[in-house]
Amino acid sequence: GDSVTQMEGPVTLSEEAFLTINCTYTATGYPSLFWYVQYPGEGLQLLLKATKADDKGSNKGFEATYRKETTSFHLEKGSVQVSDSAVYFCALSPTGANSKLTFGKGITLSVRP
Amino acid sequence: ETGVTQTPRHLVMGMTNKKSLKCEQHLGHNAMYWYKQSAKKPLELMFVYNFKEQTENNSVPSRFSPECPNSSHLFLHLHTLQPEDSALYLCASSQGRSGRPSGNTIYFGEGSWLTVV
Numbered sequence: 001g002d003s004v005t006q007m008e009g010p011v012t013l014s015e016e017a018f019l020t021i022n023c024t025y026t027a028t029g030y031p032s033l034f035w036y037v038q039y040p041g042e043g044l045q046l047l048l049k050a051t052k053a054d055d056k057g058s059n060k061g062f063e064a065t066y067r068k069e070t071t072s073f074h075l076e077k078g079s080v081q082v083s084d085s086a087v088y089f090c091a092l093s094p095t096g097a098n099s100k101l102t103f104g105k106g107i108t109l110s111v112r113p
Numbered sequence: 114e115t116g117v118t119q120t121p122r123h124l125v126m127g128m129t130n131k132k133s134l135k136c137e138q139h140l141g142h143n144a145m146y147w148y149k150q151s152a153k154k155p156l157e158l159m160f161v162y163n164f165k166e167q168t169e170n171n172s173v174p175s176r177f178s179p180e181c182p183n184s185s186h187l188f189l190h191l192h193t194l195q196p197e198d199s200a201l202y203l204c205a206s207s208q209g210r211s212g213r214p215s216g217n218t219i220y221f222g223e224g225s226w227l228t229v230v
Contacts, residue, residue: 041223043117043203044221045115102155
């Protein structure tokens with residue numbers, strides 16, 4: 001079945017550091033890929049998405065590129081801020097079936113001033 | 114504000130109580146979902162409704178009973194829960210289309226924190 005694997009956390013960075021959060025997936029066909037973010041005490045918010053190979057999703061300075069050859073969708077940001085402290089979830093959905101959204105375990109990011 | 118509103122935000126209930134979680138979406142979507150988020154576990158899809166019809170029940174115990182009276186409202190009725198059911202319950206919605214939810218973005222509410230004592 002489909003699955004999403006995220007790197008183990010938590011991750012602690014200083015402000016303005018470079019961020020990479022790894023995500024790899026297993027799925028048949030051409031799934032859509034997502035990053036969701038959950039700020040403390042809140043629900044999940046869509047951060048960015050990519051629906052086909054080589055697409056780059058971007059939002060709020062975050063980027064992720066859909067790499068089919070490596071089945072990866074790593075999240076990057078060039079300069080993190082304290083306000084980026086949150087839990088980040090990588091997820092996939094098979095083509096045309098968003099109800100089958102499969103999430104990774106999530107990783108907690110803490111950014112120090 | 115995501116357009117998906119959940120109430121209550123926090124609920125403490127005994128194992129013999131009956132309570133309900135409510136979700137309302139203001140996005141004009143036709144598909145609604147319940148997810149469960151437990152500590153240190155991936156989010157688990159519980160139920161999917163598309164145009165008020167249940168299209169997925171992910172082997173959820175019968176002590177959880179969903180209800181979808183219309184495309185904008187979704188309830189989760191809770192009865193004789195166990196302490197291990199304590200979790201964050203997230204409601205979500207997406208555009209959907211006749212037949213099955215389509216590949217559109219899912220929007221989540223802020224969740225209802227449930228504690229079973």
